Amino acid sequence: MNIYAQVAEGGSAAEIAAREYRLRRKTAQQQVAANRITPARAEALLRPWTAIAVLSGADLPELADVLARDFDPQGRDRTTRLLVARDICPRAKWIAELANARDRGIEAAERNTENVERARGLQALARHFACDPAGKHHLPGYQPLPSSERQAA
Numbered sequence: 001m002n003i004y005a006q007v008a009e010g011g012s013a014a015e016i017a018a019r020e021y022r023l024r025r026k027t028a029q030q031q032v033a034a035n036r037i038t039p040a041r042a043e044a045l046l047r048p049w050t051a052i053a054v055l056s057g058a059d060l061p062e063l064a065d066v067l068a069r070d071f072d073p074q075g076r077d078r079t080t081r082l083l084v085a086r087d088i089c090p091r092a093k094w095i096a097e098l099a100n101a102r103d104r105g106i107e108a109a110e111r112n113t114e115n116v117e118r119a120r121g122l123q124a125l126a127r128h129f130a131c132d133p134a135g136k137h138h139l140p141g142y143q144p145l146p147s148s149e150r151q152a153a
């Protein structure tokens with residue numbers, strides 16, 4: 001079994017980012033509905049994933065208005081997405097969130113094989129964004145939780 005083929009089966013970076021965004025958005029909405037977090041806190045928690053979805057090229061209906069605001073009439077979608085993502089959440093913040101999600105995803109997959117597909121998707125997304133063209137905020141390598149924290153999780 002080729003692990004790279006399975007990553008490819010998980011979809012493109014845009015598809016993976018869209019799935020993660022939707023899952024996290026649904027969770028945030030449930031937390032707000034249960035009065036566990038405020039709507040403002042939910043929005044703050046979603047900002048890194050919104051930026052990741054925008055940068056990956058995900059076409060989410062809820063992002064259409066945001067992208068239209070900065071639409072580039074020259075047709076440079078990448079430029080538009082870079083500008084929008086920068087306004088939503090700084091790279092340093094979303095790259096840290098992605099690295100943490102990847103690391104926790106790997107650990108969840110080690111505990112339960114039902115989590116392998118999601119862990120592969122997060123790893124593929126992390127590879128997609130690993131290098132910062134500006135050379136400032138590269139994605140760090142896997143950082144496992146200390147064993148005491150792992151057992152608690």
